[in-house]
Amino acid sequence: MLAEGVLAGLDPEQRAVAEAVQGPVCVLAGAGTGKTRAITHRIAYAVLTGVVAPQRVLAVTFTNRAAGELRARLHRLGAPGVQARTFHAAALRQLSYFWPRVVGGEPPKIIESKIGLVADAARACRLAFGRSELRDIAAEIEWAKVTQHRPEDYAGAVATAARKLPADVADVARIYTMYETLRRERNLLDFEGMLELTVAVLTEHREVAAQVREQYRYFVVDEFQDVNPLQKLLLDAWLGDRDDLCVVGDPNQTIYSFTGASPSYLLGFTREHPDAKVVKLVRDYRSTPQVVALANGVIGQATGGAAGRRVLELVAQRPDGPEPVFAEYDDEVAEADDVARRARKLIEEGVPAREIAILYRINAQSEAYESALAAAGVPYVLRGAERFFERPEVREAVIRLRGAARAGADAETDGTGLIATVRHVLSGAGFTDRPPEGTGAVRSRWESLAALAQLAEDIAADDPSAGLPEFVAELEERAAAQHAPPLEGVTLASLHAAKGLEWDAVFLVGLVEGTLPIVYAETPDQIEEERRLLYVGITRAREHVTLSWALSRSPGGSRRRRPSRFLYGLAPMTTTPTPARAERAQRRTTRGPQPCRVCGRPLTAAIERKLGRCEDCPAQLNEELLVALKEWRAKVAAEQRIPAYVVFTDATLQAIAERSPETLEDLAAIPGVGKVKLDRYAKPVLALCTGATPN
Template identity: 80%
Template sequence: MDADAILDGLDPEQRAVAEAVRGPVCVLAGAGTGKTRAITHRIAYATATGAVAPQRVLAVTFTTRAAGELRGRLRRLGAPGVQARTFHAAALRQLTYFWPKVIGGEPPKIIESKIGLVADAARACRLSYGRTELRDVAAEIEWAKVTQHRPEDYAAAVARTGRRPPADVVDVARVYAMYETLRRERNLLDFEGILELTAAVLTEYPEVAREVRDQYRYFVVDEFQDVNPLQKLLLDAWLGDRDELCVVGDPNQTIYSFTGATTQYLLDFTRAHPNATVVKLVRDYRSTPQVVRLANAVIGPAWDAETRGEAARRHRLELVAQRPDGPEPVYVEYDDEVAEADDIARRARKLIDEGVPASQIAVLYRINAQSENFEAAFAAAGVPVVLRGAERFFERPEVREAVVQLRGAARAGADAETEGMGLIATVRHVLSGVGFTDQAPEGTGAARARWESLQALAQLAEDVAIADPRAGLPEFVAELEERAALQHAPTMEGVTLASLHAAKGLEWDAVFLAGLTEGTLPIVYAETPEQIEEERRLLYVGVTRAREHLTLSWSLSRTPGGRKNRRPSRFLAGLTPRASTPSPAPADRSRRRTGGKAGPQPCRVCGRPLTAALERKLGRCADCPAEINEELLLGLKEWRSAVAGDQRIPAYVVFTDATLQAIAERCPETMEELAQISGVGAAKLKRYGAAVLALCRGETPDTSPGLPD
């Protein structure tokens, strides 16, 4: 690509980054300001103008997906020879290459999880830890290693930093020491060891350092605010005494200090490199002015905090919105967490009905334990969800099985056998061999999760076919293999449920920030000014994930009928207008019972308060006796299948099994009675109410839906 053409379409600040082809360069990039665009155009412009050869560039980021995105963009910009890798991938590649030359012998085996070795170390120390404790101790060892603390100085480091170890500090130090002993005895290497050993080889073997530094002369490091001391040690070893370094980061998004990341390397960059070029990217292309205004208001006090020095204030970023106006953020106060989850599910359902794709909606919370109520509420509302941070997509058994079948079909020439069917039909045909069906199974269990994984592959085939109508099965399999290597999962059609930490780097049209109470955000164990400040940045990250619709909510008690002694997060002070309290319409009285002042919904058989989602939907305890009209239930299911088939939607979107069971138990005679059943909201009442009541009367209903709202 022509050098001048590379600069076309960049805003003035992005162009300044691209034209700063000689280092050192520090890019302070706010959320949604196009930092990836800026740095990829900088690299491409540098190679196009001859400032550096593509093969001499190493761009480093933190995830394989981000590295893959960098490579893809650089390829399209005419710089395919640039190396874009994670710290670990780059280090492992170098370590593997130089091992036979400078160390020799059997190379160590890489361990992907520390938990098994930590368990062995704990047993050797005569300590008994459960699975959760083992995971926490493993994380603590990772922190100690990335911050360069040995077992013998671990206790002092914990005391100095105010860190709260997951177990007795002396015991953790003993397990850490035994872990390292067992690791060496068994010739194992963990991820921290990859970086540490690579840095050591570069330091101790001048000939290795010369070869590496001759290969890589031009460095770009993304997300520099998340660099930890061990990664900085390796970066310094790569650089030597050179300064051809471009770093990109946002001090407002430093949220991983608990893992050893520190923003100081970013804030002190100009001190280490006094002649550095500094460019600020503040034009926000992601969010509406209303969302941007709130984001600036949330993070503003952090810049004025006494804990921030002059260097931090010089790096202050205040976003400037570039999009047209949108709706104002909504603030909602609930009586309890159940009511909060139910109403958020209802609001998400309304957005979907208005045309917002489910995959463009997210519910974000501080800790993963908060997801349970939302999973239940969305299931009751008939809205599919995708849990982020769970098992990796390409590691799921059904996905691995499907990829094997697709790969085999491609080798066997299935395209030829199914000539005329096209890629979409061919992929669905192959997936049917591993149990995929056009219609989703009932319920929300393992069968449903398996179907959704296979459905995501089928949907990806549609995306590939649209992008390249000539693509066949071999091209689709190649796409899958590349995505698997990058852990780039296809988009699954469902509302995303994720923690605020897991949401970093992502964005949605609509975002619900839930559970914003004192003790949750900031989290109860955030005590120091620095820890509180990081919690504030976590809320800022959540706000800046939203493109257009943003709802912030909190609940006054944990359970229905509980004491309302919670307070909204201190970070919302002065920001919120008068918070609204949902007032359900008469057609939605079941939700009022779950979260209103009348307390939790009682069981209609024994009177016990109902808190479980399924029990609230049925209106009774799961083990309480109830008469059910089996003939009506069968008729309801047959009718639902016909409607789902006509509308080409999953059956559960019409009504879930639990809702049909509740209808068959109560046999409502009027619209008002039907509306009192959980899962029958105003929209579904209008669309399907007449047909359901006809079935309850023993009549044959029309399968066509009523008019939508």
């Protein structure tokens, strides 16, 4: 590709970035403005015009997936050979290479998770904590290390930063001290220590620094608003006294300050590099004008915090779309039920389930939405922290597929094609056409394998001639980039986990004071970071965005909650209830929470409301009916190619088996059996309950 061809199709601001090929450059890039396009074209243009050789470029990203995407784009642009890595991957590569020369001996083992070592340190200090507390203490140690605070000055740093701790500050400091002692005794190295050691090697060994700086002369750092002090130290060590550095970031998307990240490096770039060229990317190609206007309205009200002093106002480039929806509910159950209904309606209107997301502030909010989506017959995917290609079942499946490809398994499928081949290989790892009942580890394993099977279908649709070797090559490329195949279902994710992703439709739920902003956000900086979280959530949406809140936690509870302050001036604070909602509110006003049908205690837990009783209260269960219901559900799920829980959850089937409803009204009174389920399944379920054979 000719150099001028690389510039074709860029908007004026993106072109300005691409042509600024020398010296310090700061790109302030808003959400959806094509920052990856701008920086990849900049690197390619510099390579094709002879400004820099590709092997002299180091592009630093924050995820392996982003690094893989950069490499793939640069290859297509005619600039292969550029190194694109995360801070940790680049540091590990350099440390491993120079270790025999500058240190010698057995290199330390890298630990990917601190929790085990933190647990050992706590026991050595004679302190007892649960796994969640240990996880929080591990996060505190990470924060201390990236912000360069040692155990002896940890307590003072915590007080200065006004951090909320999972335990007494003195206990955390003791565990931190013991953690470092055990780590050194066992010759272990955590990710922060790896960066520190790389900086030390570059600082103390001039010949190593000279070799690294000879190798890498041209730097690009993405998501610069998320750089922490330790990463900045490493970047400075790489740079030395040079200034061929391009940084890209969005101060409005600074949401990781609690981990030690600081937007000050992005916002202060021109102070450190007075001759830097600054380019703003504000043309939003992702979202409709209605979504963009809402995002601008939220971030435009910023009143404090470091990032709030410089605002990028997005300019929409897409045609008009629907207006944002604001919805107020009496309680969280009603909110979850209606969000599930709206999601189902979008799917019925043609929006793929994988293009819908429900985003919340904390992971504990997901349970109500899992239950509501299952009751509404909507498949969902819970986005967790575990990386897809690191799951044991996925590793096993890839090994099996790789072995089958080497053995020429394509020839053994009698021409049935890639899809049948992959499904046959995956069956050896436990994959079945029929999803398992219930949730938990078994369900999670099946969903992982189902995602691989779905990916085979997608590849076969794009390229009917593709065989198993091509499929395995695609898997290995995706694994290197941590590019997981999409699962078919509505995504449930926290706002933090949603950063960097996008969907056609986004539901932002639980927008009440105490949740967003979170209750422990007290300082102006902390409050403004919570505002930016909402901004990030809004800018994930391409077309549809719904913002909702509930005035009470539980049905019949006191309606004392207030909508998030971030919605003031943007949303009506009251809404006109639909007839169904008004009827539901009236029932709750007159009756209060649903009582246990055994002991009469008010029921608040989702599973108890479905059963109609306390979990520990005795009930008459028709076990034969429950078995028959599960067999019928499995058959329906297989015929419709949907997860079993989408038909009815285990809790709903148990409630049916306990109550043995004989009429449509009896069945409709069971929580989890809504209008959609009645229309689809009432006849066969009632037939089973009365001892007949369902049609």
